[in-house]
Amino acid sequence: MSAATARIDTDALRHNLGQIRNRAPASKVMAVIKANAYGHGMVPVAHALTDVDSLAVARIGEAIQLRAAGVAGPIVVLEGVRNADELGLAGQHGLETVIHCPDQIMLLEQNSASGAGLWLKLDTGMNRLGFAAEEFRDAHRRLVKLPSIGRNPGLMSHFSSADVAGSATSQAQLKKFLETTAGLPGERSIANSAGILNIPASHLEWVRPGLCLYGVSPVAGKTGHDLGLRPVMRFSTWLVATRNLVAGDTVGYGCRWRAAKPTRLGIAACGYGDGYPWALPEGTPLRVNGMHARLAGRVSMDMIAIDLGADSDARIGHEVLLWGETELPVEEIAAAAQTIPYELLCRVSERVSREIAAARAPIR
Numbered sequence: 088m089s090a091a092t093a094r095i096d097t098d099a100l101r102h103n104l105g106q107i108r109n110r111a112p113a114s115k116v117m118a119v120i121k122a123n124a125y126g127h128g129m130v131p132v133a134h135a136l137t138d139v140d141s142l143a144v145a146r147i148g149e150a151i152q153l154r155a156a157g158v159a160g161p162i163v164v165l166e167g168v169r170n171a172d173e174l175g176l177a178g179q180h181g182l183e184t185v186i187h188c189p190d191q192i193m194l195l196e197q198n199s200a201s202g203a204g205l206w207l208k209l210d211t212g213m214n215r216l217g218f219a220a221e222e223f224r225d226a227h228r229r230l231v232k233l234p235s236i237g238r239n240p241g242l243m244s245h246f247s248s249a250d251v252a253g254s255a256t257s258q259a260q261l262k263k264f265l266e267t268t269a270g271l272p273g274e275r276s277i278a279n280s281a282g283i284l285n286i287p288a289s290h291l292e293w294v295r296p297g298l299c300l301y302g303v304s305p306v307a308g309k310t311g312h313d314l315g316l317r318p319v320m321r322f323s324t325w326l327v328a329t330r331n332l333v334a335g336d337t338v339g340y341g342c343r344w345r346a347a348k349p350t351r352l353g354i355a356a357c358g359y360g361d362g363y364p365w366a367l368p369e370g371t372p373l374r375v376n377g378m379h380a381r382l383a384g385r386v387s388m389d390m391i392a393i394d395l396g397a398d399s400d401a402r403i404g405h406e407v408l409l410w411g412e413t414e415l416p417v418e419e420i421a422a423a424a425q426t427i428p429y430e431l432l433c434r435v436s437e438r439v440s441r442e443i444a445a446a447r448a449p450i451r
C-alpha cells in the first residue's frame with residue numbers, strides 16, 4: 088500500500104484527444120504537456136499521445152527530457168531559446184522554437200542553426216510574449232531571409248480570455264491575428280482549450296490543447312464531464328488511522344475544527360506536501376471507500392483529517408479519493424481552494440507516485 092497516488096488513465100487521455108479532434112476536425116493538434124504534463128507525468132503522457140501532430144513544452148529542458156526518453160516526433164518549445172547554447176541544443180535535438188522577441192531573431196541571424204522549425208508569435212493583447220502587430224511583418228521578413236530556415240515559420244498567438252464564452256476580447260484578438268497574418272505563408276495557431284471549446288473560428292490549421300486533454304474544463308461553472316471529457320488523473324490515498332470523537336473534541340493545528348456531536352474521524356496520508364492545498368476549507372468533499380465525507384480542520388503537510396460520520400464503518404486501509412472522478416471533479420476542489428484546476432494539477436508533488444493505467448488501442 089503506497090501513500091498518495093495519482094493514477095493516470097491513458098485511455099481517458101486518448102478519449103479527450105478524440106473529443107478535441109471531433110470539435111476541430113480540420114486542425115492539427117499540438118498537445119501542450121509542459122509543467123510535467125500539468126502534473127500528470129510528461130514522459131508517460133507523451134508516450135500515450137502517439138496520435139498528436141506535435142507536442143509543446145514551455146522550456147528547452149523539458150523538450151530535451153522528452154528526447155532522452157525516446158520521444159522522436161515534433162516538439163515545440165513555447166518560450167523559445169534564450170541564448171546561443173540553447174539555440175545549438177534546439178538544432179541538436181531537432182526542436183521547433185517560438186520566436187517572440189527581437190533578441191531571438193538577432194540570435195538566429197548571428198548563428199547558422201535554427202532548429203527544426205520556427206513559430207513567430209504575435210501579441211494580440213495578452214501582453215506576455217510576442218511581437219506587436221506593427222513589428223510582426225518585419226519580424227517575418229527577417230525570419231524568411233535566414234539561410235538556415237527550412238519551411239515557412241508558423242504563425243501563432245495566445246488568447247487571454249477564451250474561457251469567457253462570447254468574450255469580446257477574444258473576438259478582437261482573433262480579428263487582430265487574422266488581419267496581421269493575412270497573406271503570409273505559414274500555418275496559424277491561436278486556440279487553447281477554451282478557444283477549441285468556445286470559438287470554432289479560432290481553430291485554424293493548428294489547435295493547442297492543454298487542460299482539456301487532461302479531461303478538465305477551462306470554462307468556469309462546467310466540469311470536463313459536462314463537455315464530454317474524461318478526467319485523466321485520479322488522486323487518492325488511504326486511511327492510516329481512525330478514532331472516535333465526542334462532542335467538543337477538536338482536530339488538527341490551531342484546534343480549528345470542533346466536533347459538534349460524536350463522530351468517527353479518519354486520518355488520511357495526504358497533505359499539502361503532496362499537493363493537496365492547505366487553503367482547502369473545512370467541509371471540502373472527499374470520498375472514503377466510495378462514501379461521501381468531509382475534510383475536518385486544517386490540511387497538514389502529510390495528513391488530513393476527515394469527518395466520516397458517526398455511523399461510518401471506514402477502516403484503516405480504505406481508499407480516500409481526493410479528486411478525479413465524475414463525483415469529485417478537480418474543478419470543484421479548485422473552486423473550494425479558490426484557485427484554478429491548472430494549479431492543483433501542476434502542484435501534485437514528486438513524492439506522489441504516478442501510476443499509469445494500462446494503455447489500450449487509441450480512440451479516434
Ligand SMILES: Cc1ncc(COP(=O)(O)O)c(C=O)c1O
Pocket residue numbers: 119165245278279280281295296297298299305
Ligand atoms: C502558448 C500556449 N498555448 C497553449 C496552451 C494551452 O492552454 P490550455 O491548457 O488552456 O489549453 C498554453 C498554456 O498555458 C500556452 O501557454
